[in-house]
Amino acid sequence: MMRVLAVGPSATVQDLGRPGWFDSGVGVSGAADRASLRLANRLVGNPEDAAAIEVLLGGLAIRAEEPHLVAVTGAPAPATVDGVPVGHATALPLDAGQTLRLGFAPCGLRSYVSIRGGVVVEPVLGSRSRDTLAGLGPEPLRPGAPLPIGPAPPTWPPVDFAPVAPLPEVVEVRAIPGPRADRFADPQALFAGSWAVATETDRVGARLHRRSGPPLRRAMDGDLPTEGMALGAVQVPPSGEPVVFLADHPITGGYPVIAVVCDADVDLVAQARPGQPLRFRRAG
Missing domain, CATH: 2.40.100.10 (Cyclophilin-like)
Structure with missing residues:
Protein backbone atom coordinates (compact mmCIF):
# COMPACT_ATOMS: atom_id res chain seq x y z
CA MET A 1 0.00 0.00 0.00
CA MET A 2 1.08 3.56 -0.73
CA ARG A 3 -0.52 6.85 0.21
CA VAL A 4 -0.96 9.85 -2.11
CA LEU A 5 0.23 13.07 -0.45
CA ALA A 6 0.16 15.50 -3.42
CA VAL A 7 -0.68 15.27 -7.12
CA GLY A 8 0.46 18.45 -8.89
CA PRO A 9 -1.63 19.52 -11.91
CA SER A 10 -2.93 16.00 -12.53
CA ALA A 11 -2.11 12.37 -11.80
CA THR A 12 -4.04 9.37 -13.12
CA VAL A 13 -3.67 5.61 -13.10
CA GLN A 14 -2.83 4.24 -16.55
CA ASP A 15 -1.95 0.91 -18.11
CA LEU A 16 -1.85 0.02 -21.81
CA GLY A 17 -5.58 0.54 -22.23
CA ARG A 18 -8.71 -1.41 -23.08
CA PRO A 19 -8.59 -2.59 -26.73
CA GLY A 20 -11.51 -4.42 -28.27
CA TRP A 21 -14.40 -2.12 -27.30
CA PHE A 22 -14.71 0.07 -30.40
CA ASP A 23 -17.96 -1.64 -31.37
CA SER A 24 -19.38 -0.41 -28.04
CA GLY A 25 -18.14 3.14 -28.58
CA VAL A 26 -15.23 2.87 -26.13
CA GLY A 27 -11.69 3.81 -27.11
CA VAL A 28 -8.44 2.19 -25.98
CA SER A 29 -7.12 5.03 -23.79
CA GLY A 30 -4.10 3.98 -21.66
CA ALA A 31 -0.76 5.72 -21.15
CA ALA A 32 -0.18 8.68 -23.45
CA ASP A 33 3.54 7.75 -23.68
CA ARG A 34 3.42 3.98 -23.87
CA ALA A 35 7.19 3.48 -24.21
CA SER A 36 7.82 5.29 -20.92
CA LEU A 37 5.18 3.22 -19.14
CA ARG A 38 6.70 0.00 -20.44
CA LEU A 39 10.18 1.05 -19.36
CA ALA A 40 9.01 2.03 -15.88
CA ASN A 41 7.40 -1.37 -15.46
CA ARG A 42 10.44 -3.26 -16.72
CA LEU A 43 12.66 -1.43 -14.23
CA VAL A 44 10.66 -2.76 -11.28
CA GLY A 45 10.09 -6.23 -12.78
CA ASN A 46 6.39 -5.77 -13.62
CA PRO A 47 4.68 -6.96 -16.79
CA GLU A 48 4.82 -4.11 -19.31
CA ASP A 49 1.06 -3.60 -19.14
CA ALA A 50 0.88 -3.19 -15.35
CA ALA A 51 -0.93 -0.07 -14.12
CA ALA A 52 1.25 2.84 -13.00
CA ILE A 53 0.82 6.56 -12.34
CA GLU A 54 0.88 9.10 -15.17
CA VAL A 55 1.91 12.50 -13.78
CA LEU A 56 1.33 15.72 -15.69
CA LEU A 57 4.41 18.01 -15.37
CA GLY A 58 5.28 16.83 -11.84
CA GLY A 59 4.27 17.62 -8.27
CA LEU A 60 3.37 14.07 -7.22
CA ALA A 61 4.24 12.88 -3.70
CA ILE A 62 3.54 9.33 -2.49
CA ARG A 63 4.47 7.69 0.81
CA ALA A 64 5.29 3.99 1.17
CA GLU A 65 3.24 2.28 3.88
CA GLU A 66 5.50 -0.76 3.49
CA PRO A 67 8.71 -1.47 1.52
CA HIS A 68 8.33 -0.98 -2.24
CA LEU A 69 10.45 -0.74 -5.38
CA VAL A 70 9.56 2.18 -7.67
CA ALA A 71 10.85 3.81 -10.87
CA VAL A 72 10.27 7.16 -12.59
CA THR A 73 10.45 7.53 -16.39
CA GLY A 74 9.13 9.85 -19.10
CA ALA A 75 9.47 13.59 -18.56
CA PRO A 76 12.54 14.00 -16.29
CA ALA A 77 10.86 15.47 -13.23
CA PRO A 78 13.51 15.76 -10.47
CA ALA A 79 12.81 13.05 -7.90
CA THR A 80 13.71 12.86 -4.22
CA VAL A 81 13.25 10.25 -1.50
CA ASP A 82 12.85 11.96 1.87
CA GLY A 83 14.50 15.02 0.34
CA VAL A 84 17.52 13.17 -1.11
CA PRO A 85 17.81 13.41 -4.93
CA VAL A 86 17.51 10.07 -6.76
CA GLY A 87 18.02 9.01 -10.36
CA HIS A 88 15.69 9.03 -13.34
CA ALA A 89 14.86 5.73 -15.06
CA THR A 90 16.31 3.92 -12.05
CA ALA A 91 14.91 1.25 -9.73
CA LEU A 92 14.45 2.96 -6.36
CA PRO A 93 13.84 1.02 -3.12
CA LEU A 94 11.55 2.71 -0.59
CA ASP A 95 11.37 1.71 3.06
CA ALA A 96 8.11 1.95 4.98
CA GLY A 97 7.43 5.59 5.79
CA GLN A 98 9.63 7.04 3.06
CA THR A 99 8.21 9.58 0.58
CA LEU A 100 8.93 9.83 -3.13
CA ARG A 101 8.39 13.37 -4.38
CA LEU A 102 8.57 14.72 -7.94
CA GLY A 103 9.47 18.32 -8.73
CA PHE A 104 8.35 19.91 -11.97
CA ALA A 105 9.92 18.58 -15.15
CA PRO A 106 12.15 21.02 -17.09
CA CYS A 107 11.07 19.42 -20.36
CA GLY A 108 8.50 16.93 -21.52
CA LEU A 109 4.94 16.72 -20.28
CA ARG A 110 4.27 13.36 -18.61
CA SER A 111 6.24 11.31 -16.10
CA TYR A 112 5.44 7.71 -15.13
CA VAL A 113 5.83 6.20 -11.67
CA SER A 114 5.70 2.41 -11.50
CA ILE A 115 5.56 0.38 -8.29
CA ARG A 116 6.60 -3.26 -8.16
CA GLY A 117 3.35 -5.25 -8.13
CA GLY A 118 1.44 -2.57 -10.04
CA VAL A 119 -1.41 -0.32 -8.96
CA VAL A 120 -4.42 -2.59 -8.41
CA VAL A 121 -7.41 -0.27 -8.44
CA GLU A 122 -10.65 -1.81 -9.73
CA PRO A 123 -10.48 -2.43 -13.51
CA VAL A 124 -13.21 -1.20 -15.86
CA LEU A 125 -13.74 -3.19 -19.08
CA GLY A 126 -10.48 -5.00 -18.46
CA SER A 127 -8.29 -1.94 -17.87
CA ARG A 128 -7.23 0.25 -14.95
CA SER A 129 -6.70 3.28 -17.21
CA ARG A 130 -8.52 6.56 -16.71
CA ASP A 131 -10.16 7.68 -19.97
CA THR A 132 -10.57 11.43 -19.51
CA LEU A 133 -12.87 11.85 -22.52
CA ALA A 134 -15.28 9.02 -21.69
CA GLY A 135 -14.99 9.36 -17.90
CA LEU A 136 -14.17 5.65 -17.57
CA GLY A 137 -11.79 4.04 -15.13
CA PRO A 138 -10.48 5.14 -11.74
CA GLU A 139 -10.89 8.75 -10.70
CA PRO A 140 -7.80 11.00 -10.87
CA LEU A 141 -5.62 10.67 -7.78
CA ARG A 142 -6.36 12.93 -4.82
CA PRO A 143 -4.22 13.86 -1.79
CA GLY A 144 -4.82 11.48 1.09
CA ALA A 145 -6.06 8.63 -1.11
CA PRO A 146 -4.70 5.11 -0.54
CA LEU A 147 -2.97 3.49 -3.50
CA PRO A 148 -3.35 -0.30 -3.42
CA ILE A 149 -0.36 -2.25 -4.75
CA GLY A 150 -0.46 -5.83 -5.98
CA PRO A 151 1.82 -8.72 -4.99
CA ALA A 152 5.38 -8.59 -6.28
CA PRO A 153 6.03 -10.63 -9.46
CA PRO A 154 8.07 -13.83 -8.99
CA THR A 155 11.01 -12.58 -11.09
CA TRP A 156 13.36 -9.77 -10.11
CA PRO A 157 14.15 -6.97 -12.61
CA PRO A 158 17.36 -7.73 -14.57
CA VAL A 159 18.68 -4.13 -14.47
CA ASP A 160 18.39 -1.22 -12.04
CA PHE A 161 19.11 1.62 -14.49
CA ALA A 162 18.17 2.37 -18.10
CA PRO A 163 20.04 4.98 -20.17
CA VAL A 164 17.40 7.20 -21.79
CA ALA A 165 17.99 9.72 -24.58
CA PRO A 166 17.01 13.29 -23.67
CA LEU A 167 13.73 14.58 -25.04
CA PRO A 168 14.24 16.62 -28.23
CA GLU A 169 13.93 20.42 -28.35
CA VAL A 170 12.25 20.17 -31.76
Whole structure:
Protein backbone atom coordinates (compact mmCIF):
# COMPACT_ATOMS: atom_id res chain seq x y z
CA MET A 1 0.00 0.00 0.00
CA MET A 2 1.08 3.56 -0.73
CA ARG A 3 -0.52 6.85 0.21
CA VAL A 4 -0.96 9.85 -2.11
CA LEU A 5 0.23 13.07 -0.45
CA ALA A 6 0.16 15.50 -3.42
CA VAL A 7 -0.68 15.27 -7.12
CA GLY A 8 0.46 18.45 -8.89
CA PRO A 9 -1.63 19.52 -11.91
CA SER A 10 -2.93 16.00 -12.53
CA ALA A 11 -2.11 12.37 -11.80
CA THR A 12 -4.04 9.37 -13.12
CA VAL A 13 -3.67 5.61 -13.10
CA GLN A 14 -2.83 4.24 -16.55
CA ASP A 15 -1.95 0.91 -18.11
CA LEU A 16 -1.85 0.02 -21.81
CA GLY A 17 -5.58 0.54 -22.23
CA ARG A 18 -8.71 -1.41 -23.08
CA PRO A 19 -8.59 -2.59 -26.73
CA GLY A 20 -11.51 -4.42 -28.27
CA TRP A 21 -14.40 -2.12 -27.30
CA PHE A 22 -14.71 0.07 -30.40
CA ASP A 23 -17.96 -1.64 -31.37
CA SER A 24 -19.38 -0.41 -28.04
CA GLY A 25 -18.14 3.14 -28.58
CA VAL A 26 -15.23 2.87 -26.13
CA GLY A 27 -11.69 3.81 -27.11
CA VAL A 28 -8.44 2.19 -25.98
CA SER A 29 -7.12 5.03 -23.79
CA GLY A 30 -4.10 3.98 -21.66
CA ALA A 31 -0.76 5.72 -21.15
CA ALA A 32 -0.18 8.68 -23.45
CA ASP A 33 3.54 7.75 -23.68
CA ARG A 34 3.42 3.98 -23.87
CA ALA A 35 7.19 3.48 -24.21
CA SER A 36 7.82 5.29 -20.92
CA LEU A 37 5.18 3.22 -19.14
CA ARG A 38 6.70 0.00 -20.44
CA LEU A 39 10.18 1.05 -19.36
CA ALA A 40 9.01 2.03 -15.88
CA ASN A 41 7.40 -1.37 -15.46
CA ARG A 42 10.44 -3.26 -16.72
CA LEU A 43 12.66 -1.43 -14.23
CA VAL A 44 10.66 -2.76 -11.28
CA GLY A 45 10.09 -6.23 -12.78
CA ASN A 46 6.39 -5.77 -13.62
CA PRO A 47 4.68 -6.96 -16.79
CA GLU A 48 4.82 -4.11 -19.31
CA ASP A 49 1.06 -3.60 -19.14
CA ALA A 50 0.88 -3.19 -15.35
CA ALA A 51 -0.93 -0.07 -14.12
CA ALA A 52 1.25 2.84 -13.00
CA ILE A 53 0.82 6.56 -12.34
CA GLU A 54 0.88 9.10 -15.17
CA VAL A 55 1.91 12.50 -13.78
CA LEU A 56 1.33 15.72 -15.69
CA LEU A 57 4.41 18.01 -15.37
CA GLY A 58 5.28 16.83 -11.84
CA GLY A 59 4.27 17.62 -8.27
CA LEU A 60 3.37 14.07 -7.22
CA ALA A 61 4.24 12.88 -3.70
CA ILE A 62 3.54 9.33 -2.49
CA ARG A 63 4.47 7.69 0.81
CA ALA A 64 5.29 3.99 1.17
CA GLU A 65 3.24 2.28 3.88
CA GLU A 66 5.50 -0.76 3.49
CA PRO A 67 8.71 -1.47 1.52
CA HIS A 68 8.33 -0.98 -2.24
CA LEU A 69 10.45 -0.74 -5.38
CA VAL A 70 9.56 2.18 -7.67
CA ALA A 71 10.85 3.81 -10.87
CA VAL A 72 10.27 7.16 -12.59
CA THR A 73 10.45 7.53 -16.39
CA GLY A 74 9.13 9.85 -19.10
CA ALA A 75 9.47 13.59 -18.56
CA PRO A 76 12.54 14.00 -16.29
CA ALA A 77 10.86 15.47 -13.23
CA PRO A 78 13.51 15.76 -10.47
CA ALA A 79 12.81 13.05 -7.90
CA THR A 80 13.71 12.86 -4.22
CA VAL A 81 13.25 10.25 -1.50
CA ASP A 82 12.85 11.96 1.87
CA GLY A 83 14.50 15.02 0.34
CA VAL A 84 17.52 13.17 -1.11
CA PRO A 85 17.81 13.41 -4.93
CA VAL A 86 17.51 10.07 -6.76
CA GLY A 87 18.02 9.01 -10.36
CA HIS A 88 15.69 9.03 -13.34
CA ALA A 89 14.86 5.73 -15.06
CA THR A 90 16.31 3.92 -12.05
CA ALA A 91 14.91 1.25 -9.73
CA LEU A 92 14.45 2.96 -6.36
CA PRO A 93 13.84 1.02 -3.12
CA LEU A 94 11.55 2.71 -0.59
CA ASP A 95 11.37 1.71 3.06
CA ALA A 96 8.11 1.95 4.98
CA GLY A 97 7.43 5.59 5.79
CA GLN A 98 9.63 7.04 3.06
CA THR A 99 8.21 9.58 0.58
CA LEU A 100 8.93 9.83 -3.13
CA ARG A 101 8.39 13.37 -4.38
CA LEU A 102 8.57 14.72 -7.94
CA GLY A 103 9.47 18.32 -8.73
CA PHE A 104 8.35 19.91 -11.97
CA ALA A 105 9.92 18.58 -15.15
CA PRO A 106 12.15 21.02 -17.09
CA CYS A 107 11.07 19.42 -20.36
CA GLY A 108 8.50 16.93 -21.52
CA LEU A 109 4.94 16.72 -20.28
CA ARG A 110 4.27 13.36 -18.61
CA SER A 111 6.24 11.31 -16.10
CA TYR A 112 5.44 7.71 -15.13
CA VAL A 113 5.83 6.20 -11.67
CA SER A 114 5.70 2.41 -11.50
CA ILE A 115 5.56 0.38 -8.29
CA ARG A 116 6.60 -3.26 -8.16
CA GLY A 117 3.35 -5.25 -8.13
CA GLY A 118 1.44 -2.57 -10.04
CA VAL A 119 -1.41 -0.32 -8.96
CA VAL A 120 -4.42 -2.59 -8.41
CA VAL A 121 -7.41 -0.27 -8.44
CA GLU A 122 -10.65 -1.81 -9.73
CA PRO A 123 -10.48 -2.43 -13.51
CA VAL A 124 -13.21 -1.20 -15.86
CA LEU A 125 -13.74 -3.19 -19.08
CA GLY A 126 -10.48 -5.00 -18.46
CA SER A 127 -8.29 -1.94 -17.87
CA ARG A 128 -7.23 0.25 -14.95
CA SER A 129 -6.70 3.28 -17.21
CA ARG A 130 -8.52 6.56 -16.71
CA ASP A 131 -10.16 7.68 -19.97
CA THR A 132 -10.57 11.43 -19.51
CA LEU A 133 -12.87 11.85 -22.52
CA ALA A 134 -15.28 9.02 -21.69
CA GLY A 135 -14.99 9.36 -17.90
CA LEU A 136 -14.17 5.65 -17.57
CA GLY A 137 -11.79 4.04 -15.13
CA PRO A 138 -10.48 5.14 -11.74
CA GLU A 139 -10.89 8.75 -10.70
CA PRO A 140 -7.80 11.00 -10.87
CA LEU A 141 -5.62 10.67 -7.78
CA ARG A 142 -6.36 12.93 -4.82
CA PRO A 143 -4.22 13.86 -1.79
CA GLY A 144 -4.82 11.48 1.09
CA ALA A 145 -6.06 8.63 -1.11
CA PRO A 146 -4.70 5.11 -0.54
CA LEU A 147 -2.97 3.49 -3.50
CA PRO A 148 -3.35 -0.30 -3.42
CA ILE A 149 -0.36 -2.25 -4.75
CA GLY A 150 -0.46 -5.83 -5.98
CA PRO A 151 1.82 -8.72 -4.99
CA ALA A 152 5.38 -8.59 -6.28
CA PRO A 153 6.03 -10.63 -9.46
CA PRO A 154 8.07 -13.83 -8.99
CA THR A 155 11.01 -12.58 -11.09
CA TRP A 156 13.36 -9.77 -10.11
CA PRO A 157 14.15 -6.97 -12.61
CA PRO A 158 17.36 -7.73 -14.57
CA VAL A 159 18.68 -4.13 -14.47
CA ASP A 160 18.39 -1.22 -12.04
CA PHE A 161 19.11 1.62 -14.49
CA ALA A 162 18.17 2.37 -18.10
CA PRO A 163 20.04 4.98 -20.17
CA VAL A 164 17.40 7.20 -21.79
CA ALA A 165 17.99 9.72 -24.58
CA PRO A 166 17.01 13.29 -23.67
CA LEU A 167 13.73 14.58 -25.04
CA PRO A 168 14.24 16.62 -28.23
CA GLU A 169 13.93 20.42 -28.35
CA VAL A 170 12.25 20.17 -31.76
CA VAL A 171 9.86 17.23 -32.08
CA GLU A 172 10.06 15.46 -35.45
CA VAL A 173 7.42 12.85 -36.19
CA ARG A 174 6.83 10.64 -39.18
CA ALA A 175 3.37 10.67 -40.72
CA ILE A 176 1.68 8.76 -43.53
CA PRO A 177 -0.50 10.96 -45.81
CA GLY A 178 -4.21 10.21 -45.96
CA PRO A 179 -6.83 8.94 -45.81
CA ARG A 180 -8.38 12.34 -46.65
CA ALA A 181 -5.38 14.23 -48.01
CA ASP A 182 -7.35 14.81 -51.23
CA ARG A 183 -9.63 17.20 -49.33
CA PHE A 184 -6.81 19.77 -49.19
CA ALA A 185 -5.51 22.09 -51.88
CA ASP A 186 -1.90 21.28 -50.97
CA PRO A 187 -1.63 18.32 -48.60
CA GLN A 188 2.16 18.64 -48.65
CA ALA A 189 1.77 21.88 -46.68
CA LEU A 190 1.55 19.73 -43.55
CA PHE A 191 5.17 18.68 -44.09
CA ALA A 192 6.48 22.16 -44.96
CA GLY A 193 7.87 24.52 -42.34
CA SER A 194 7.08 23.85 -38.71
CA TRP A 195 4.26 23.89 -36.19
CA ALA A 196 4.04 24.76 -32.50
CA VAL A 197 2.13 22.84 -29.85
CA ALA A 198 -0.79 24.93 -28.59
CA THR A 199 -1.96 25.33 -25.02
CA GLU A 200 -5.11 23.38 -25.99
CA THR A 201 -3.28 20.09 -25.47
CA ASP A 202 -4.43 17.22 -23.27
CA ARG A 203 -4.77 13.44 -23.32
CA VAL A 204 -7.35 13.72 -26.11
CA GLY A 205 -5.05 15.44 -28.58
CA ALA A 206 -2.38 18.03 -29.30
CA ARG A 207 -3.54 21.07 -31.25
CA LEU A 208 -0.90 22.75 -33.42
CA HIS A 209 -0.36 26.34 -34.54
CA ARG A 210 1.59 27.25 -37.67
CA ARG A 211 5.10 28.65 -36.91
CA SER A 212 6.37 28.80 -40.47
CA GLY A 213 5.25 27.54 -43.85
CA PRO A 214 2.03 27.63 -45.89
CA PRO A 215 -1.42 27.26 -44.32
CA LEU A 216 -3.57 24.17 -44.72
CA ARG A 217 -6.44 25.05 -47.06
CA ARG A 218 -9.26 22.77 -48.01
CA ALA A 219 -9.92 22.00 -51.66
CA MET A 220 -13.64 21.49 -51.00
CA ASP A 221 -16.12 22.74 -48.45
CA GLY A 222 -18.18 20.70 -46.05
CA ASP A 223 -17.36 18.01 -43.56
CA LEU A 224 -17.27 14.30 -44.20
CA PRO A 225 -19.75 11.76 -42.90
CA THR A 226 -18.65 10.56 -39.48
CA GLU A 227 -15.89 7.95 -39.76
CA GLY A 228 -13.51 6.09 -37.49
CA MET A 229 -10.51 7.86 -35.98
CA ALA A 230 -7.19 6.19 -35.21
CA LEU A 231 -4.55 6.97 -32.62
CA GLY A 232 -2.19 9.49 -34.21
CA ALA A 233 -4.76 10.76 -36.74
CA VAL A 234 -4.02 14.35 -37.80
CA GLN A 235 -7.49 15.85 -38.06
CA VAL A 236 -7.94 19.33 -39.52
CA PRO A 237 -10.93 21.46 -38.44
CA PRO A 238 -12.07 24.50 -40.49
CA SER A 239 -9.50 26.71 -38.69
CA GLY A 240 -6.72 24.87 -40.53
CA GLU A 241 -4.94 24.14 -37.21
CA PRO A 242 -4.42 20.36 -37.07
CA VAL A 243 -4.98 18.19 -34.01
CA VAL A 244 -2.93 15.03 -33.43
CA PHE A 245 -5.13 12.52 -31.63
CA LEU A 246 -3.63 10.98 -28.49
CA ALA A 247 -4.64 8.27 -26.00
CA ASP A 248 -8.16 9.50 -25.13
CA HIS A 249 -9.17 10.54 -28.65
CA PRO A 250 -12.75 10.15 -29.88
CA ILE A 251 -13.26 7.02 -31.94
CA THR A 252 -15.23 8.84 -34.66
CA GLY A 253 -15.14 12.29 -36.24
CA GLY A 254 -16.23 14.30 -39.27
CA TYR A 255 -13.28 16.59 -39.97
CA PRO A 256 -10.86 15.30 -42.64
CA VAL A 257 -7.72 13.44 -41.56
CA ILE A 258 -4.81 14.68 -43.65
CA ALA A 259 -2.29 12.16 -42.28
CA VAL A 260 -1.66 9.64 -39.50
CA VAL A 261 1.42 9.82 -37.26
CA CYS A 262 3.38 6.57 -37.18
CA ASP A 263 2.54 4.60 -34.06
CA ALA A 264 6.07 4.70 -32.62
CA ASP A 265 6.13 8.52 -32.85
CA VAL A 266 2.81 9.17 -31.08
CA ASP A 267 4.70 8.96 -27.75
CA LEU A 268 6.86 11.91 -28.86
CA VAL A 269 3.76 14.04 -29.47
CA ALA A 270 2.44 13.06 -26.04
CA GLN A 271 5.59 14.53 -24.45
CA ALA A 272 5.56 17.79 -26.46
CA ARG A 273 4.88 20.86 -24.32
CA PRO A 274 2.85 23.94 -25.34
CA GLY A 275 5.04 26.24 -27.42
CA GLN A 276 7.42 23.47 -28.47
CA PRO A 277 8.22 23.26 -32.21
CA LEU A 278 7.04 20.21 -34.13
CA ARG A 279 7.76 19.08 -37.68
CA PHE A 280 6.15 16.37 -39.74
CA ARG A 281 8.24 14.09 -41.96
CA ARG A 282 6.54 12.12 -44.72
CA ALA A 283 6.74 8.37 -44.09
CA GLY A 284 4.98 7.02 -47.15
